[in-house]
Amino acid sequence: MFSLKILITEDDTVSALLLKKALEKNHHEIIGMADSGEMALEILENNRADIVMMDINLSGKLDGIKTTEIINEKYNIPVVYLTASSDAETLQKVAVTNPSAYVIKPFNIRELNMVIELAIFKDKKEKELQNLNNELEEKVRQRTADLNEANKELQKALEKERELSELKSRIVQNVSHGFKTPLTSILSSAQLLQKYAEKDHPFKVKIAKHAGKIENSVRSLNSLLTSVLFFGKADADKMNYKPVRIYTASFLNEVVDMVKAGVENDVKIVTQFDKLPRMITSDMDLLYQILENLLSNAVKYSRDGGLVEFQVWVEDNLLKASIRDQGIGISPAEQSQLFDRFFRGKNVGLREGSGLGLSIVKKCVEVIGGKITFHTELSKGTTFLLEIPIK
Template structure:
């Protein structure tokens, strides 16, 4: 049993004396005996107590319940009520003051000691819990403040990144546009050289050969710049769906002619067009990008002298296109990255490319609200299936 400093508040002197002797017998120190609430508060102002034994009925204006309310607010000391009454009305009155315990007179000394120990234990645990709650609240406030500051810094960083990206996009767009004009001039000059070389000229063969190389190189660079410009628009959210009437026959021929013009490995495109109306309505530029990139890739990664199958039809308001090759295929471990920008599989070897074609296809299909699926096996080829809503 530990020693406690106890204040007894009891207006019956005999009961107070008996209580004092019982407590002192258990080595507790009595700091005072008060017969009123007013006197109890005066004693507590001058002396520290560990616990207060409080009679409910006291002399003076303050009864035990009101006195306990003041002690709770001012001193935060545990209070054990003493009362000869245990009726429901009395119990209801004391509950509101959150007493540490309640002892019925006449009390049993052993029971009294146990009640005091429990009251002290309860008080300490409540204070420990309150301390933990306070520490937790402080940590939450501190963490909230840190998160607020971190969020401010993150917002600044994101804003800075957005500004940098916008500047980068503008630079890329301006530089790309700047390249377009000289490239067009170079391409025209290369084509003129080929025309001039058709006449009798001692270097006719060499002129034709090098003019052809220039033309192919310019076309490749022009395609790269077109891809860069495309993503410049996409990154600035300027890529919009602009539906127009498309004459299907001329449109498909244009796509095939463009791809055939860039073939340098003697690969042929076998075209099969199913039921197609004379005209459809969609965004011609985006649909063109999808078909041209898929066909160009299929040709590029096909083996010398092989063929690429291209099937297209309209069914249930959907443009369905299939591009199938028997080329190098895509390694299974890399198929998840297939539509990432600048991604090129490890097995492409010396075949040139930017790694932008399929990411352009994916972006166009997002705007067109279309879909794409593929099957591929390394060294056996790849098949792409595209579906695009049309009217």
């Protein structure tokens, strides 16, 4: 048994002396004997105690329970109650002060020693637990502070990114619109040159040839600027799904006619529109972008005299489409990049293009709430499959 510094608080002098003798026999040091709560608190002011033996009924204004409450708050020393009462009311009063132990008088020495050991052990474990709780609370507080600081930094970064994104969008739109006006003028001039070249002129053929080149270049630049403007709008989250009623056959034929007008490699487009409803409800602009880009790509990357199959049907409230070509295909190593902006396959050769078409398709499909998949084999062709929700 280890030696402890003990304060005895007992108003019965005989009981206090017997307790002192028993404790000293077990090598404990008695730092004082008090018969009132006031005296006990005075002794503790000037002496350190490991444990307090406390009678419930004391002389003076403070009883054992009130004295224990003060000791708990001020000194945090374990208290063992000594009392002759074991009724429920007394036990209930004692329990409120969270005593380390409770001994009923009369007690034997062995029982007393065991209670003291248990009281010290209980107090030690409670303090260890409290220390752990304090450390945990401090870590939580520190982590919370760190997270709050990190969140502030993240918010600043996001705000900066938003500002940069808005600035980029404004620059893109302003520059693109700035290009469109002179390009329109150039295109008009090229068309006038072609018209003048229809008359007899020594350089008629050359004028027509160069005017055609100018017109084609302007159309390519205009298409690129349109694509850039599209992504400026998409990046600014200004793309919305706007469904309208669409005359199905008329709409699809318009897309095909527009693509056919730009065919330069003698590729044929074969259509198959099976049992389509007279009208559907969808976003006409987004749907046009999707189909026109897929068909134009199919034609562009087909070999001269090749065939592009364009099939459309309706199933389970979905407009389904298949665009199949027999062109150059896409290598397995590059297929994961297919919808990336400005991506162009290594096998495209001298074919013109910005690498934005399929990125536009992907974004439009996402906004319209559809699905796009593809199957491709290098040098054998590519098939795109679409599923677009309609009403």
